[in-house]
Amino acid sequence: MLDSGPIEQAKSNVDRSADPVIELRAVEKHYMMGDFLVKALKGIDLKILPGDYISILGPSGCGKSTMLNILGCLDQPTVGEYLLDGLDVAQLTDDDLSAVRGNKLGFIFQSYNLIQQLSVVENIEVPLYYQGVHEDESREIAIELANKVGLGKRLDHKPTELSGGQQQRVAIARALSNDPSVILADEATGNLDSKSGGDILQIFDDLNAEGKTLIMITHDEGMAKRTPRVIRLKDGEIGYDTYIHG
Amino acid sequence: MSAPFVRELTFFRLKRSVILGIKSLWMHKLRSFLTALGIVFGVASVISMLAIGEGASYEAQQQIKELGSQNIILESVKPTNTTTAGEQERSLILEYGLTYRDITQIQATVPGVSVTVPGRRIKDFLWGGANSVDGVALGTVSWFPSMKNRDLVRGRFFKEMEMKDRSPVCVLTESLARQLYPLKDPVGQTVRMQTSYFRVVGVIEDDPAVAASSEDMKGSSESGEGMEMMIPISTLEDHFGEVLFKYRSGSFEAEKVELHEVTARIEDPDQVMPAALAIQHILERNHSEVDYKMTVPLDLLRRAERTKQIFNIVLGSIAAISLLVGGIGIMNIMLATVTERTREIGIRRALGAKKKDIVFQFLIETVILSGAGGILGVALGLGVPIMVTYFAGMVTIIQFWAPTIAFGISVTIGVLFGIYPAFRAADMNPVEALRHE
Ligand SMILES: Nc1ncnc2c1ncn2[C@@H]1O[C@H](COP(=O)(O)OP(=O)(O)O)[C@@H](O)[C@H]1O
Ligand SMILES: [Mg+2]
Numbered sequence: 001m002l003d004s005g006p007i008e009q010a011k012s013n014v015d016r017s018a019d020p021v022i023e024l025r026a027v028e029k030h031y032m033m034g035d036f037l038v039k040a041l042k043g044i045d046l047k048i049l050p051g052d053y054i055s056i057l058g059p060s061g062c063g064k065s066t067m068l069n070i071l072g073c074l075d076q077p078t079v080g081e082y083l084l085d086g087l088d089v090a091q092l093t094d095d096d097l098s099a100v101r102g103n104k105l106g107f108i109f110q111s112y113n114l115i116q117q118l119s120v121v122e123n124i125e126v127p128l129y130y131q132g133v134h135e136d137e138s139r140e141i142a143i144e145l146a147n148k149v150g151l152g153k154r155l156d157h158k159p160t161e162l163s164g165g166q167q168q169r170v171a172i173a174r175a176l177s178n179d180p181s182v183i184l185a186d187e188a189t190g191n192l193d194s195k196s197g198g199d200i201l202q203i204f205d206d207l208n209a210e211g212k213t214l215i216m217i218t219h220d221e222g223m224a225k226r227t228p229r230v231i232r233l234k235d236g237e238i239g240y241d242t243y244i245h246g
Numbered sequence: 247m248s249a250p251f252v253r254e255l256t257f258f259r260l261k262r263s264v265i266l267g268i269k270s271l272w273m274h275k276l277r278s279f280l281t282a283l284g285i286v287f288g289v290a291s292v293i294s295m296l297a298i299g300e301g302a303s304y305e306a307q308q309q310i311k312e313l314g315s316q317n318i319i320l321e322s323v324k325p326t327n328t329t330t331a332g333e334q335e336r337s338l339i340l341e342y343g344l345t346y347r348d349i350t351q352i353q354a355t356v357p358g359v360s361v362t363v364p365g366r367r368i369k370d371f372l373w374g375g376a377n378s379v380d381g382v383a384l385g386t387v388s389w390f391p392s393m394k395n396r397d398l399v400r401g402r403f404f405k406e407m408e409m410k411d412r413s414p415v416c417v418l419t420e421s422l423a424r425q426l427y428p429l430k431d432p433v434g435q436t437v438r439m440q441t442s443y444f445r446v447v448g449v450i451e452d453d454p455a456v457a458a459s460s461e462d463m464k465g466s467s468e469s470g471e472g473m474e475m476m477i478p479i480s481t482l483e484d485h486f487g488e489v490l491f492k493y494r495s496g497s498f499e500a501e502k503v504e505l506h507e508v509t510a511r512i513e514d515p516d517q518v519m520p521a522a523l524a525i526q527h528i529l530e531r532n533h534s535e536v537d538y539k540m541t542v543p544l545d546l547l548r549r550a551e552r553t554k555q556i557f558n559i560v561l562g563s564i565a566a567i568s569l570l571v572g573g574i575g576i577m578n579i580m581l582a583t584v585t586e587r588t589r590e591i592g593i594r595r596a597l598g599a600k601k602k603d604i605v606f607q608f609l610i611e612t613v614i615l616s617g618a619g620g621i622l623g624v625a626l627g628l629g630v631p632i633m634v635t636y637f638a639g640m641v642t643i644i645q646f647w648a649p650t651i652a653f654g655i656s657v658t659i660g661v662l663f664g665i666y667p668a669f670r671a672a673d674m675n676p677v678e679a680l681r682h683e
Contacts (some may be wrong), residue, residue, distance in 0.1 A: 074596055074676045097601045102598020113680070117269045128600035129262060174597070216462045 001077055014051045014228070014243075021182060022048035022071060022215055024175040027080035029066050029167035030235075040066040042236040043080070048215065050181070055224035056217045058233035064217045065186055067233070071215065072105055072184045073097045102130050106175030108185040108216075112167040114159040114174075121146060121155040124173045131178055138177075139157065149203060165196025183207065185216040189223065201226060259606075267611040270587075277460075281579040282619035283302040284572030285659070289623025290650045292565040294630035296648045299561060301641035303397070303554040303633070310550060313543035314395055316515055320344055320508040324501075325537045342537040343503040348529060352510060356524045357515045363387050364479055365507035367485050372475055373438040374426030381422055381473035383439050384507075391450060393511055401448030404533070409478040417443035417476045423449045425473065433548030437475055439620075442485040444477055470648055507647035518544045518581050565652075573659035582666035592670050592679025601672040609661065617625040618662025620653040627652065 029041040040063045048054065056064050069075040070082060073089060082089045084100065092100065101107075106127075114123050124142040133141070148154050149169035159167055168188060175183055185204070189197035201223060208214050216227070224230050225244075232240035271278040313319065322343025349362055365386045372381040387405045391398060400423075404415045416437055422430045423446075432446045452472050511522045522542045529538055584591070591604055627649060631642035 036516040069677050072596070074680070095602075098598055098603075101596060107596050109680070113596075115590055115593060117273050118266075126594065127597045129259075130594075130600070130603060132259075135258060135262075171326065178598070196258070 013043055014049050016049065018049050018051075020083075021045040021050045021052075021085060022046070023081075023083040024067075024070075024077075025081040025180050027067075027070065027077040027082060028074070029063070030078040033081070033100045041070075041077070044238055046231075046234075046238065046241070048182075048213065050213055051208070051211055052213050052215070052229055053204075053227045054215045054229045054231055054234060055227040056215065057219075057221070057224055058239075063236040066231055068116050068184050068186050068215070068217055071182075072107060073100050098130070102127055103178055104180050104182060106178070106180040106183040108168070108171050108175050108188045110190045111186040112159070112164070112171045112191075114167055114170055116159055119156045119158055120151055120162070123159070123170055124177050125244070126174060127178045141177055142173070145176055146170075146235065148176075149173045157171045164192050165199060168192060168196070168200055169203070172200070176207070180212075182213045182215065185214070187219065190219065197223070223235065247300060260610075261608060263610045264614065266607065267614045270583075270611060271614060277579065278615060281575055282615050282622065284372075284575040285569070285616050285619030285656045286566040286623040286626060288565065288572040289620050289656050290626035290630060291568055292561075292652045292655075293624065293627025293644065293648050294634070295561050295565070296437050296558075296640075297627075297631035297642040297644045298634060298640065299554070299557050299637075300643040300645060303557070304643055305641050306550050307547060309454060310546045312395060313541070313546075314393065314509075314511070315510050315544045316518060317393065317517065317543055318510045318512065318525060319541040319543070320348075320510070320525070321539045321541070322503050322506050323537055323539045325535050339500040339502050341502040344505040344538055345532070346504055348532055349505070351507060351528050351532070355528065356510070356521050358513050358521060360513050361512050362511075363390055363507075363509040364505045365390075365509075366479060366482055366503065367506040368439070368482065370439050372422065372426065372473065374432070374435060375430070377426045377428075379422065379425045379473050381439075381475060383416075383482060384476045385479035386476055386507075387479060390476065393509055394453075396453070397451050398449055399449045400431070401446070402585055403448055403450065404476075404478055409480055412478065412480045412484050414442065414444045414481060415447045415477065416431045417448045417450050418446055419450055419472055419474045419476075420452050422473045423476060439475070440486070444475065444481075450476065456462075515544070518542065559575060562614065569655055569659050572656070573616075573663040574667055576612055576615055576660060577663040577667060578663055579615075580608065581670070583611070584608065584667045584671040587671075588674060588679050588682040591674055592676050592682065595676035596680060604672040605668045608671050609664045612660045612664025612668070613657060616656050616664075620656035624649045624653055636681070 024044050024046040027041055027044040027046075028039060031038045031040055044067060056067070058064050066075070070077055073084070073092075076082075076090065084104070087096070089100075115126065118126070121139065121142045124145055125138050128138040129143060143152070143155065146155055149172055151166060151169055154162065155165070155182070159170070162170065168191075171188075183204075188204075189200050192200065197220075204214055204216065205226065214227075218224055227244075229243050230240070231238060270277060302469055316509055324340070325342055331662055346364075353359055362455060363382055363386055367385075368383040370381070370383070371378050374384075388404055388550060390396075391403050398417075401417070403417055404413070406458075408415050418426070418437065426432065426437060427435055430451060435446050436443050437446060438444075453474075510521070510525065512518045519542070522540065522545070529540070594604065594607075627645060631644055634640050635642050
């Protein structure tokens with residue numbers, strides 16, 4: 001891989017010899033748009049190592065979300081293989097995929113996607129509920145995470161009573177509740193002002209420092225500079241993939 | 247997660263799902279309420295209609311039972327045939343009805359007929375003390391009370407000896423006693439009809455059928471219905487002869503009726519219907535025209551039971567339709583809810599919910615909706631019959647199984663009509679669900 005000059009703040013602590021947590025082999029995703037076949041992804045090969053902190057950049061419509069959805073086991077590749085922890089995802093049943101999403105992966109969306117009828121703490125508990133974690137334990141975990149993202153005083157607020165930045169922090173706490181190894185964020189700061197966006201990125205930095213693998217889609221070149229590894233997609237293909245530092 | 251949790255899991259999940267379901271329904275209070283209303287009215291109408299129907303048929307059956315289910319009641323009826331009426335106008339005496347000959351034949355040929363109560367009625371004014379009332383003198387036998395299931399309120403009924411002796415004794419019905427001797431004990435007093443005097447020996451309760459029908463119209467005691475003075479049939483013959491003259495609307499009317507009323511009692515209840523047929527044959531042979539009427543309480547009872555069965559079937563269909571409509575209402579709303587909450591479904595799927603978790607969530611919601619509707623419906627359904635009894639004075643009977651079944655059906659409907667929307671929710675593609683606006 002190519003190194004393109006050192007940037008101070010981005011520093012990778014990845015063990016390059018470790019087995020990849022995620023591996024895409026010649027992955028393609030096709031959609032039918034009426035009579036046309038649209039290839040959203042055209043042969044992606046990608047290895048993501050444990051502890052990686054990656055920005056995915058690229059123009060709108062180049063396939064970033066499509067790729068992230070496949071990585072998140074929400075969608076399946078049309079062609080190619082996806083190995084998660086060495087496991088071929090295509091072999092998994094629908095229930096297995098749900099279990100994988102619930103245990104191993106944490107999602108953060110651009111539009112927060114909190115459940116409106118639930119309070120802050122209840123939203124954080126949703127993934128725990130589906131893993132069958134007992135009430136008391138789940139409440140304890142949720143409160144701890146709410147404190148961690150600075151919302152310890154707003155446990156019983158409803159999402160509509162929070163600012164965008166606060167909502168996104170709830171979403172992060174929710175993504176962390178099952179202690180996933182990989183966190184996927186699709187334009188997590190896209191709806192936020194630069195101050196709130198900065199707070200979110202600070203949390204991401206800290207999570208990566210704790211050893212979480214983090215993959216985030218962003219439009220902002222400045223933000224991309226914080227991450228040690230940058231991937232640029234162009235028209236459904238990887239145009240550029242490098243560790244900036246380390 | 248770990249093994250010890252697994253056993254608690256179902257209850258814990260159920261509790262959480264129910265709380266979540268209530269929260270989601272609470273977000274749209276009015277909508278949820280209106281949806282449940284379909285079930286509320288369905289359940290309430292089933293319970294209250296059953297209660298009212300049951301009460302009405304109970305009342306009818308009681309009245310029939312009062313007539314005595316082992317009895318066959320024969321009455322003389324003035325024939326309506328015009329040609330014979332013309333003949334009899336010339337002879338001036340209208341002769342019709344049951345005869346002693348009928349009775350002897352019935353007693354001789356119908357097996358198992360134990361007793362007959364011959365009865366003859368004379369309608370005229372009854373005088374007692376300072377009062378008078380338009381009433382009836384009924385000639386009958388001493389065992390009348392036991393055959394008709396009627397209790398004595400005061401004194402005694404006349405005895406067989408008094409029948410033989412043709413004694414001028416009488417027993418008054420309660421309402422007649424009230425009219426003639428409102429303040430005094432009537433026993434020991436005298437009552438006059440035409441020129442004959444009778445000594446009162448007892449007071450008997452009113453005919454339940456008459457009592458029930460006159461309860462609604464309090465003024466009916468004036469019409470003479472139920473104003474009966476019972477005297478030995480032999481005494482009646484002595485005092486009033488065979489032909490009855492009456493002055494009615496400007497002309498004399500003469501009627502000759504041997505017996506107005508006869509009751510045959512059949513010992514074996516299974517023989518009542520065959521005996522009724524046999525009696526009918528005898529009467530058809532003896533009478534050239536139908537100047538009698540036969541009532542078989544047992545037959546009426548069976549008919550009432552059959553009517554009730556038909557009523558229940560009709561009611562069941564109406565109830566089924568109304569609950570079906572309620573169920574369709576629930577399904578309609580749940581489909582809308584699923585569409586509206588597509589994004590929530592996508593989020594839950596992304597956060598680890600399995601298809602069956604989604605199915606369960608929506609099914610629980612419909613069950614809560616229909617269950618709550620069912621409970622309200624049961625409450626309303628128990629309230630309506632009480633109101634009907636209170637305001638309309640009708641008998642209503644709530645059978646314990648009616649609310650149970652109605653509630654069970656409402657929940658079943660909830661599950662049945664919730665299945666399709668729930669599976670539709672679960673089958674959504676997570677990515678597309680997440681994109682939904
Ligand atoms: N469900 C779909 N049906 C048809 N076309 C789709 C679908 N999802 C994505 N696409 C197409 O795939 C391409 C990549 O989309 P996407 O991954 O969302 O891009 P972005 O990089 O902006 O996130 C776009 O051309 C888009 O129109
Ligand atoms: Mg996108």
